[in-house]
Amino acid sequence: MPINYKTFVLLLLLSFSAETFSWEKEEHRMLADLAFDSTLSFCGINFNDSLIFFPGKTGIISINKKLWNGQSFGDVSAFFSEDDILQSHCHLRGNTIQQQLEPLSAAFTDEVWSMIEEKPGDIQSVEVTNQNAVFNYLLYHIIALRFAKLSGNEFGRNQEALRYALIYESTAQSYLSDTFSSGHMLLSNSDFLSPLNSFNIQIAHDHYCSEGVYVINSNGDCWQAFGDKLLQWYPYPFTKVFEACSASLRELFLVYFTSTENVDIPVNLAKWAKSISPGVTPEELSNLWVIVNDGVKYYSEIKMPALLCIPVPISAAWSVRTDMKDEYGIHLRKNYPQLSEEKFHDPDLDEVDLGFLYSKYSMPGWMIPEFLPGDSLQNLIKYNPEIASVRFVQNRNFPPSFRGYLLTAGVTYLFIEDKNEVGSSLGFGWGFGDLSLLVFIKPTVFVTAMRLFGDSQAWILSADVGVGINASVLGIFKPYIELGSTWGSRSPYNGYAGNYALGLDSETLPLGFTYAGLTFRLKYEFILFDKTLYSPVFEIILH
Numbered sequence: 001m002p003i004n005y006k007t008f009v010l011l012l013l014l015s016f017s018a019e020t021f022s023w024e025k026e027e028h029r030m031l032a033d034l035a036f037d038s039t040l041s042f043c044g045i046n047f048n049d050s051l052i053f054f055p056g057k058t059g060i061i062s063i064n065k066k067l068w069n070g071q072s073f074g075d076v077s078a079f080f081s082e083d084d085i086l087q088s089h090c091h092l093r094g095n096t097i098q099q100q101l102e103p104l105s106a107a108f109t110d111e112v113w114s115m116i117e118e119k120p121g122d123i124q125s126v127e128v129t130n131q132n133a134v135f136n137y138l139l140y141h142i143i144a145l146r147f148a149k150l151s152g153n154e155f156g157r158n159q160e161a162l163r164y165a166l167i168y169e170s171t172a173q174s175y176l177s178d179t180f181s182s183g184h185m186l187l188s189n190s191d192f193l194s195p196l197n198s199f200n201i202q203i204a205h206d207h208y209c210s211e212g213v214y215v216i217n218s219n220g221d222c223w224q225a226f227g228d229k230l231l232q233w234y235p236y237p238f239t240k241v242f243e244a245c246s247a248s249l250r251e252l253f254l255v256y257f258t259s260t261e262n263v264d265i266p267v268n269l270a271k272w273a274k275s276i277s278p279g280v281t282p283e284e285l286s287n288l289w290v291i292v293n294d295g296v297k298y299y300s301e302i303k304m305p306a307l308l309c310i311p312v313p314i315s316a317a318w319s320v321r322t323d324m325k326d327e328y329g330i331h332l333r334k335n336y337p338q339l340s341e342e343k344f345h346d347p348d349l350d351e352v353d354l355g356f357l358y359s360k361y362s363m364p365g366w367m368i369p370e371f372l373p374g375d376s377l378q379n380l381i382k383y384n385p386e387i388a389s390v391r392f393v394q395n396r397n398f399p400p401s402f403r404g405y406l407l408t409a410g411v412t413y414l415f416i417e418d419k420n421e422v423g424s425s426l427g428f429g430w431g432f433g434d435l436s437l438l439v440f441i442k443p444t445v446f447v448t449a450m451r452l453f454g455d456s457q458a459w460i461l462s463a464d465v466g467v468g469i470n471a472s473v474l475g476i477f478k479p480y481i482e483l484g485s486t487w488g489s490r491s492p493y494n495g496y497a498g499n500y501a502l503g504l505d506s507e508t509l510p511l512g513f514t515y516a517g518l519t520f521r522l523k524y525e526f527i528l529f530d531k532t533l534y535s536p537v538f539e540i541i542l543h
Contacts, residue, residue: 025459036073037064057260074170076167088133091186094356145255151165152258177241186313187205196405217311250269317335320386336368339359404543405428473504522536
């Protein structure tokens with residue numbers, strides 16, 4: 001007998017301890033397995049620890065729970081989630097669901113499907129690395145839906161096609177669940193400096209995951225989402241990602257059952273299909289999901305349930321009271337995003353991040369409330385009890401850290417007796433982060449090459465260890481000291497020598513479009529050759 005759906009979910013949730021999971025692996029595995037097993041139960045599909053028993057047109061189709069390379073549904077989802085701070089597993093920051101799906105054309109989806117059909121015995125990665133998580137989720141999900149339809153239609157290959165449908169769907173779920181992580185919504189990691197500041201990107205990702213972000217989905221729900229390692233800490237955000245994963249699986253199973261002759265659609269699944277699209281039969285609905293379309297159409301016109309669950313960060317919302325009431329008699333409210341155009345947002349939006357006010361052209365029409373645009377929004381907000389303006393004030397610009405790769409470029413002016421020479425320098429180093437030990441901060445190591453432009457045309461190479469001092473000079477500078485070893489190529493700079501420097505570091509200047517930043521350093525360097533060189537140096541550090 002199938003397990004009761006709600007009882008199953010509750011018992012399975014309670015069976016997990018409160019230990020901290022890594023979203024990249026264990027949280028993906030747990031969430032995917034939970035959504036999969038509970039959706040099987042919801043649909044009345046029998047299963048045990050090793051097999052799933054699907055009704056087929058000529059009898060029961062048994063599918064091994066180890067779907068691919070000895071891995072379960074959740075294992076496959078976790079496997080494809082490993083490099084999860086790549087752009088392919090993140091939202092495109094500041095873009096709506098509609099904008100993120102615009103690059104997914106029907107022609108491209110057909111091209112991918114044709115590539116898979118050419119090698120029917122292989123499971124292939126179809127991830128598009130320079131696209132976003134919403135794009136990649138839908139691409140994998142459509143492939144899974146096509147295999148589900150194929151499994152109901154094609155005699156002799158139905159078992160294999162159904163297994164492929166589950167494998168591609170499990171992969172799709174790794175991207176889908178990532179779209180609910182605050183770290184994956186706010187991260188900006190597609191700029192040309194990303195290879196340099198990979199550690200800054202990871203630190204920003206972890207910060208956003210812990211800090212959380214206010215979001216809205218296309219069903220009009222608003223909440224504060226959190227990220228990796230916090231999946232089980234906050235019940236409401238967990239419920240939202242679980243609903244999306246379950247909806248995606250229900251779409252898959254509806255396509256399978258409506259494509260399979262002599263098999264009735266499970267009662268719960270049929271009720272769900274009718275509830276999301278009144279007046280449309282389950283067969284018509286599943287056909288809409290499988291027919292080749294551009295990605296935007298699946299969202300803005302067909303309104304696939306899983307896509308409507310995916311959230312985007314928000315700065316301000318219109319909250320509209322509905323006629324429905326909760327168990328306490330309180331009217332439920334539906335939320336709409338406030339938009340960037342004049343008269344589409346509250347005129348008083350102090351302190352909010354205007355970068356998350358989306359354009360009305362980036363939203364489907366049904367996400368814009370009927371009272372917009374209006375000439376008297378202030379009066380509407382003030383006197384209409386059914387409408388409220390809600391602002392979400394958060395700092396969503398994470399500063400660059402001093403951890404990871406460092407690049408320096410500088411100019412120098414060398415003094416030695418009556419000879420002065422100008423030079424330039426380039427350096428490469430490593431920062432150990434914003435560490436603090438007693439009065440010392442920001443330890444670094446550098447290798448620097450200096451080229452002199454005077455008569456000597458000498459090269460001077462240095463390897464240095466530097467550290468800042470946690471004290472303020474004029475409120476904007478911090479002292480800096482450096483020790484190292486130097487090698488010079490020509491007299492009087494030839495041979496090996498020690499060196500040290502004293503200087504001042506500026507506050508870091510964030511670049512804005514990336515998590516890298518610039519620090520300006522002015523130092524006075526002493527190079528201890530036979531005749532000591534004295535050199536003021538101005539450097540720009542990219543970190």
